[in-house]
Amino acid sequence: MNCRTTLPSWHALSAASEQLKEQHLKTLFDTDSERFDKFSRQIPGVLFDFSKQLIDSNVFEQLIKLAKESDVAAWRDKMFSGEKINITEDRAVLHIALRNRDATPIFVDGINVTEQVQAELEKIKVFTDRVRSGEWTGYTGKTVKDIVAIGVGGSNLGPQMVTEALDAYSDGNLNVHYVSNVDGVQLGEVLKKVHAETTLFVISSKTFTTSETMNNARSAVSWFLDSAIEQSAVAKHFVAVSTNLEKTRAFGIADENVFTMWDWVGGRFSLWSAIGLPIALYLGFETFVEVLEGAFEVDTHFKTAEFENNIPLIMALLSVWNSSFLGYTSQAILPYDQALHMLPAYLQQGEMESNGKHVTFDGQTVPYTTVPIIWGMTGINGQHAFYQCLHQGNVIVPSDFIASVEPQIALGNHHDVLLSNFFAQTEALMAGVNEQEIREDLAAKGKSESEIEKLVAHKIHQGNRPTTSMILDKVDAKAVGRLIALYEHKIFCQGIILNVCSFDQWGVELGKGLASNIEAELKQDNIRHDHDSSTSGLIAYYKQKRNS
Incomplete structure (x- = not known):
């Protein structure tokens, strides 16, 4: 695969970037009353507005050409058909098979993995129903009250992000706790809150050798046996998500309580698999399926939508434009829904672990930025922490703003206050405030000329800070599935466009x-x-x- 810098579209974009750097977003809006209509897209449950990105029609056209010249469609088809596009590990990349709701056959090495996924989902359903109904009991005959999920990286971030995003929909039947850090403080704090006879531990490690996870797991067993005494009781309180049955048996976990993974599932794309067992246990299997269904809707959109209307592809192209052409080295994820407070950390791993690479598919050093630094936090909190830098700092940070039409919990006019900030911030970052406007405002407030001269430079906001706005109907299970899948396919497209392998680490x-x-x-x-x-x-x- 050739370095992308040789493509005609890359040359056109390089030239266009020099011209756009001299433009101002406010001017682009002032001269085009239809800009929002041109640069926004919708799918069921999601409005995606990228009109406040520093692009024009020519740049958008060239970005679409870049995607075509990079053979994104062919690589997309390879992924969905089960070809081994993880070239450095000779593996398929099939997280999409985990939410393949129309059960289309997908073959890897002659095996229909769709059938394997369906069988594992049924196993998860049966187990989840047993625990949640109270049929599953611990060593003293008591039902489970607490789930402690022990894992790290993709085995932790995805399930925790989803359960916290959907916490408002919990029936209160079970509590869920997550342990990822090998620092004993985290496990110790969790164990203070639970009782051995009513706690179920879910140990997630594909190989069952991950150092941090297994240290936490062994300490959990030691704590448990202080109460249970008998080693045989471990089988009633510990289950695993792993492929290593030999090690799970040695740990004391019965084979029937081990849920499998496959080597065609990368850790950071694995919440759709048995790694999502804590989601199903906490929220119910039906809710877990709704998350899968939301993702499947986006999979279908990604496979079928024309490039000009393909939201994940556009997301990827905008990131490439900002980082590789305009030179912006970081990107903020700013959800204006408290439920999505873990989304920045989740996407930080998803994007930076995937595309934080320095060589092309064929091992040549890339001459461009492959991934921005991903960071962020919930919107209102961020406004009182780092937005000052976003507005007036001498760095420019393209930002994704995410909100919902309907709140999970309606409380007075709280949501209107929240959304007023959401709309105001993107407008302010785009338009800024110029010297003339500041002078007129200060004069109207009765400031003297000398006072105005002291203040004016400090109050100038240059604006021209690019943002994308995503508005969900409501943060529910399907919406969470849709949102994660949009970013997953964005990451895939970025990797193909930038000619790096997104699926090793x-x-x-x-x-x-x-x-x-x-x-x-x-x-x-x-x-x-x-x-x-x-x-x-x-x-x-x-x-x-x-x-x-």
Whole structure:
């Protein structure tokens, strides 16, 4: 695959970016009364407005050409058909098969994975119904009251983000707690809140060897056996999501209580699989299915919509435009729904772990930015934290604003107040306030000329800060599924357009290997590995202080 910089559309976009850098968004709106209609799209349950991005019709046309010249459609079809597009690990990329609601056959190595997914979903349903109905009991015969989900990365962020987003729909039948950090504080705090005889632990690790997860799991078992005493009781309180039956058996988990994953599911795209078991347990299997159905709607849109109307593709193209052509190195995710407070962290992993790469498919160094730094928080809180920088800082941060028409919980006029801020912020970031407007405003307030001169420079807002607005009908199960799937397909399209492999994570693997070696050094004095002087000095300092 050739470097994208050789494509005609890339050259056209490079030239256009120099011209657009001299433009102002406010001027683009002033000269085109139909801008919103041109640059907004809708699918059921979602309005997507990208009219406040620094583009014009020519740039949009060239971005669409870039997608076509990058063969996005062909790669999309390869993904949906089960071809092994994870080229560095020789794996298919089939998170879409996990929510394939029309049961279309998808084959990998001659096996219809759709049938495997359906069988696993049925297993999840049966198990979930048993726990939630009270049929499943612990070692003392009591029903389960608390779920403790132990995992890290994709095995944690997805399920926790979804259960917290949909917490308002919980029937209160069960409590759910998440443990991801190997720092003992997190597990210790959770264990203070639960009782051994009424707690079910879900251990999620594909290989059942993930260091952080297994340390937490072993500590949980030790805590549990302080009460249960008998090792056999573990089978009534611990289940697993894993492919390693040998290790789950050794841990004390019965085979029938191990839910499987497949190597064609990447961790950060896995909440649709048995990794989503905590979602089904907490909210009910029917709600979990609604999340899958929402994602499936977006899968269908992504497969069938023309490029000019294809929302995930447009999202990807805008990110490429902002980062690789306009030079903006970060992007903020700003949900104006408290329910979506974990979305920035979830998308941070999804995008940065996927496309944080420096070489093309064929191993050549890329000459452009492949991924912006993803960060953010809920809107109102962010306004009183970092929006000052967004408005007047000397960095420009394109931002995704996300809100809903209907609140999960209606309380007086709270939602109108919330949405008034949502609309105001994107308008202010786009238009800004110029010197003349400030002078007129200050004069109208009775300020003297000397006072105006002192203040005017400080109050100028340059504007021209690009934003995208997404408005959901309501943050419910289908909406959450739709939203996540939109960003998943965005990430896929970014990878194809930028010519990088989105589905491996060798940087993560490097850190894991080094940590494993150092862990052995910390535990045993007779083991020593070669390190730089800083790392050796830090290790020695820690061991000396610990031992003293």
